[in-house]
Amino acid sequence: MTDATAALARFIHRSTAADFPADAVEKSKKVIADTFAAILSGARSELTDPLLAYLRESGDSGRSPLIGRSEHCGAETAAMINGSFGHALDFDDVLSMMPAHPSAVIVAALIADLERHPLDGMALIEAHVIGVEAGGKIGLGITTGHYHRGFHGTGTLGIFCGVAALAKAWKLQPDTICTAFGIAGSMASGLRRNFGTMTKPLHTGWAARCALTAVRLALGGFGAAPDILEAKSGFFAAYGVEASDPATMVAGLGRPWVISEPGIALKKFPCCYASHRGMDGILRLRERHGFSAEDVVSATCRMPPGGMQVLTFERPQTGLEAKFSLQYSLAAGILDGRYCLWSFSDEAVRRPAIGPVLAKVRAFEDPACRGDDPLFDTRSSGSRGFVEVDIELRNGLRDTLRVERPPGHPSRELGWDDLEQKFRDCADQAGTPGDRASEAIAMLKTLETRPSTAALVGLLSG
Numbered sequence: 405m406t407d408a409t410a411a412l413a414r415f416i417h418r419s420t421a422a423d424f425p426a427d428a429v430e431k432s433k434k435v436i437a438d439t440f441a442a443i444l445s446g447a448r449s450e451l452t453d454p455l456l457a458y459l460r461e462s463g464d465s466g467r468s469p470l471i472g473r474s475e476h477c478g479a480e481t482a483a484m485i486n487g488s489f490g491h492a493l494d495f496d497d498v499l500s501m502m503p504a505h506p507s508a509v510i511v512a513a514l515i516a517d518l519e520r521h522p523l524d525g526m527a528l529i530e531a532h533v534i535g536v537e538a539g540g541k542i543g544l545g546i547t548t549g550h551y552h553r554g555f556h557g558t559g560t561l562g563i564f565c566g567v568a569a570l571a572k573a574w575k576l577q578p579d580t581i582c583t584a585f586g587i588a589g590s591m592a593s594g595l596r597r598n599f600g601t602m603t604k605p606l607h608t609g610w611a612a613r614c615a616l617t618a619v620r621l622a623l624g625g626f627g628a629a630p631d632i633l634e635a636k637s638g639f640f641a642a643y644g645v646e647a648s649d650p651a652t653m654v655a656g657l658g659r660p661w662v663i664s665e666p667g668i669a670l671k672k673f674p675c676c677y678a679s680h681r682g683m684d685g686i687l688r689l690r691e692r693h694g695f696s697a698e699d700v701v702s703a704t705c706r707m708p709p710g711g712m713q714v715l716t717f718e719r720p721q722t723g724l725e726a727k728f729s730l731q732y733s734l735a736a737g738i739l740d741g742r743y744c745l746w747s748f749s750d751e752a753v754r755r756p757a758i759g760p761v762l763a764k765v766r767a768f769e770d771p772a773c774r775g776d777d778p779l780f781d782t783r784s785s786g787s788r789g790f791v792e793v794d795i796e797l798r799n800g801l802r803d804t805l806r807v808e809r810p811p812g813h814p815s816r817e818l819g820w821d822d823l824e825q826k827f828r829d830c831a832d833q834a835g836t837p838g839d840r841a842s843e844a845i846a847m848l849k850t851l852e853t854r855p856s857t858a859a860l861v862g863l864l865s866g
Contacts (some may be wrong), residue, residue, distance in 0.1 A: 408545075408634040408650035412538060413581035415657045416568050419537075421530045425664045429852055432529045432663055435497050435536075437823050437848040438670045439490060439507040440471065440864060445674070445745060445830035446492030447472025450724065451602055455485050468516050469865035472834035479517035483616045487512035488609030491558065493745060494727045495674040495830070496608075499536065501666060502543030503784035504557030505608065506565040510535040512612035513566040514573055518858045521574055525847075525854035528573070533663050535569030540662035542633070545653030548784065549645030551596075552713075559594020559607030560643060566615025574619065579630070586628025587618035589639045599676075599714055600728045667814030669787075672822070673743045675727040677786035678715055680810035682707070682730055682767070685793030686737035689805050693797065697739045697761050701796040705734055706770040708780070708789025719762065723749045734793075735761040745833055786810070820849065836864065 421429070446452075447470070459477055466478030471486050490496050490508025497507045510532050514523065523531070539561050543550075551557055567588050571581045591614040594607035622628070632638045634650040662668075673683055682705040689695075707730070717729040726732045726748050736747050739761050746752055774780055774789045783789075787809070794804045812818050818826075824845050831841035840863055847860045854860070 406634065407631070408654050409582050409585050409631050410578065411654045412568075412633070412657065413571075413578040413585065416534055416538060416571050416581055417576070417578045419534055419572075419658065421526065421533070423658065424533055425661055428533055428661060428663045429529055431667065432533050433848060433851050434818070434820070434823060435507050435663075435668050435670065436511060436528065436532055436851065437827060437845070438497060438818075439511045440844070440848065440860075441823070441827040441830040442493065442496040442508060443471040443486055443490040443511070444827075444834040444836060444864065445495055446489030446605070447834040449489070449492035451488055451492045451605060454602065455488060459485065467519060469861055471861070471864050472836060474866055480613050480616050483512045483516035484609040484613035486515065486609070487612030488605045491605035491608035493674045493748070494605075494676055495671050495745075498669040498671065498677045498784075498786065499540055499543070499662070500669065500784040500787045501540050501662070502557040502561050503548060503551055503786075504539065504543065504561055506536055506539045506558070506562050507532065507668070508608045509558065509562035509566045509611045509615065510569045512609065513570055513615045515857060515861050516612070516616055518861060523573055523857040525851035525857060528857050529852055531569040531573040533661070534572045535565040536668065537657065537662050538568035539565030541653045541656045544656050545650050546640055546644045546648045548781075549647055550643055551784070553643075553645065554596050555643060556594035556596050556598070556604065556607050559611050560592045562608065562611040563588045563592050563615050563618070566612050567618055570615060570619045574623075576619070576623070580622050582630040583626070583628050584618045584622035586630060586632040587621050587626065588615060589629075589632035591618060592639065592643070596714065600717055600725045602724065669810070669814060670812040670818045670823070672811040672818065672826075673733075674745055675733055675748055676714060677784070677810070678711060678713070679730045679733040680786060680812070681791035681807040682793055683733050683737050683743060684810050685791060685805045685807045686734050686795075687741070687743075689793060689795045689803060690737065690741055693795070693801065693803065695795070695797055697757075699797050699799070700738055700761070700764055701798055703734055703738060703765045703796075704794040705730060705765075705767040706773050706792040706794070707767065708773040708775075708791070709769050709771055710788065711773070711786075711791070712767065712769055715767075720753055723753055726753045730767045731762055731765045732758070734765050734767065738765075745829060787813070840864070
């Protein structure tokens, strides 16, 4: 296809909230609320000290606020830090068709320069939905083969989400959007080898920062290839696989809208999404039978082929590694009967009580868990096939639970009560006073009526 980038730019330019399906605004509000919660939780994470040290060393003294903090800095640095905070605890949204975590990139980019580019609540929602649509359909066209090559779509594809959202919010013309995409194509980066380290969430922040940089450069007259997605030596050719096809991206735009179908998953647990079905199974079995860790003889989790691709830490030593350990996640559920932000701290991972429980846990891929999923090969590791969790107790009881979809999946959507509890937990992690958290939640629930996004950002910073 010779004009895929231009077709995407035209779609972004002409699309408005009036084109969205009826449920799009409500779904987007929930995702945006979830994203602000995730950014708050990351403001007191392992990333905070090194990111603030970087900020001090850079001498950046701009006026853009950091969520959950009192510091301010330039817009591009704020986009990087807020974006990194948003993925710091792996508690942000999941779009399996990319597969990636798009909304922290989008929100961090959009709120970075509100002094010069103010947004009301509806404009934020509109830009978010269009940013998700652009990134999701690029992901559909490039296929999950991009991810299997070792790329982390949050960085490599998320940058295009950010550019699309900014282009909509700032009312860019199609030619300028094409140029911004061209610049962004040479900035797209992120490798899965860094999963379990601080650099994985940096992919989110870097994508947000570079999206803002690309749009600013394009507005200033900087030049770039106008056909970066489809060109012979462009993004799809360099980052894709044989099955990648930019025409698939274009054909899918708005047909249907990603925000509604397949929808975005919101995380109930602060760790890699690939573990969530097994974790849900453990909690449901524990609730069903009322067992404690001492009652358990063994626990087995059978995953679909490819389901453990990114769950590489069988015996994690840090909280960041534990987020990519299915064995630890299951053991923590058996021991504690719940999951919270503390569950994936260094302290929780290194407590003596976890070792004996870990020894009882097995996890492996089983071809039988492929099932009859017709889209198996196109789904991410956290949504393909099904998961089976088996528990054996000292009293002789054995039980098996099959989990098709985790909590927070679009088919098991989190309600506002769930999101409010998550928001309060994340706000507490950041040290945000309860009255501010309550006011922010009220704003987010009625975001489409709010005249200023800056008021929300101000409430959550400073």
